[in-house]
Amino acid sequence: MNAVNTRQHIVEAADRLFYEQGFEATSFAHIAEAVQLSRGNFYYHFRSKDEILDAVIARRLSNTAAMLETWEAGNKTPSERIQSFIHILITNQTKIMAYGCPVGTLCNELAKLDHVAQTDASKLFTLFRDWLARQFEAMGRDADADALAMHLLMRSQGVAALATAFRDEHFIRREVDDMCQWLQSQQPL
Amino acid sequence: MNAVNTRQHIVEAADRLFYEQGFEATSFAHIAEAVQLSRGNFYYHFRSKDEILDAVIARRLSNTAAMLETWEAGNKTPSERIQSFIHILITNQTKIMAYGCPVGTLCNELAKLDHVAQTDASKLFTLFRDWLARQFEAMGRDADADALAMHLLMRSQGVAALATAFRDEHFIRREVDDMCQWLQSQQPL
DNA sequence: ACTCTCCTAGGTCATTCGTCCTAATCGTGC
């Protein structure tokens, strides 16, 4: 097995486990078992848990950036692109109800742990924030594009949080519809 | 020292530590040290970590219920009462930016741990949800009172999440104002 | 066949975790 591939498998498994169980609750042994690797071999690729976390965050940043680029490709209107963002809540409904938003929950956990990677994790939010702001700018809302982006990000975080607590699909659907309606009302100007 | 008092001190310290560091990251030793108690003595009062968690949740439920009752006392309008809720975001600004919302982050963590107390923790949300719904009913919004309550809860959760990630006081203030404005627009009907 | 580098397996380390036990101390009623 190529070292690059092994490394990638580890990061993939760690990514999933950090999301499903949290960073602190996931141990070296858990990840090693998930990728069918000995702990010793594991240490060859990552010398500390923080190193894995950095790799996981880097992976998420790159995956997120790629997803946002996909949404930006194709001849869609900015409004339609933003709707793609809003609809993650429905696409990932099951996972969100079980584990919350991958970005929000990670940032929260790292904040409580007072972890150094806190800043890096919040860059995931920044990625969405800037992308959304660009869409709102394209809609002609140059003046308050960032505020609108933050507002939408805030809403999706709120929906994810309550979705985890109440596991109510109807609530999610209702709030998603409300967000889309809000988006339409922002259209003109 | 009375046993009841000691127990209460333990729960207070655990409450704070669970909030600031998270449930999993807080150990018996941390709590014992915080209340200047030996681990042995500690075990006399709480036989397991889950037992402390139950006590902490019970304490939060009772404290929250008391706070909501306070807001309901006095001759305020339902709208003014709801504004009291919205303004927790500003009152607890510093703590929220550092540790997030006590309710939301706990529910998220317990969800990831697949913890049995998950259901109990979500009752904290239910407390707010029902109280808010009652206020909206008093405003004459019987038909969609619960949906409005969930919407407001969702917003405050979203603001708390992003406040932790970005630590931006202006964002909090702006969204709080927006929520109050939204509330006013819900007034008639 | 040989070497050298990359990769892997498994064991070991001190520390901390949650849990549990026992012996000593405290306070109150008799």
Next chain:
DNA sequence: GCACGATTAGGACGAATGACCTAGGAGAGT
């Protein structure tokens, strides 16, 4: 002043944690 239950202190437990080391295998180039 004694007895007895309530409370405390401190140590011990096995298991798990993150971190580290070393011996060896795999494979390519010579």
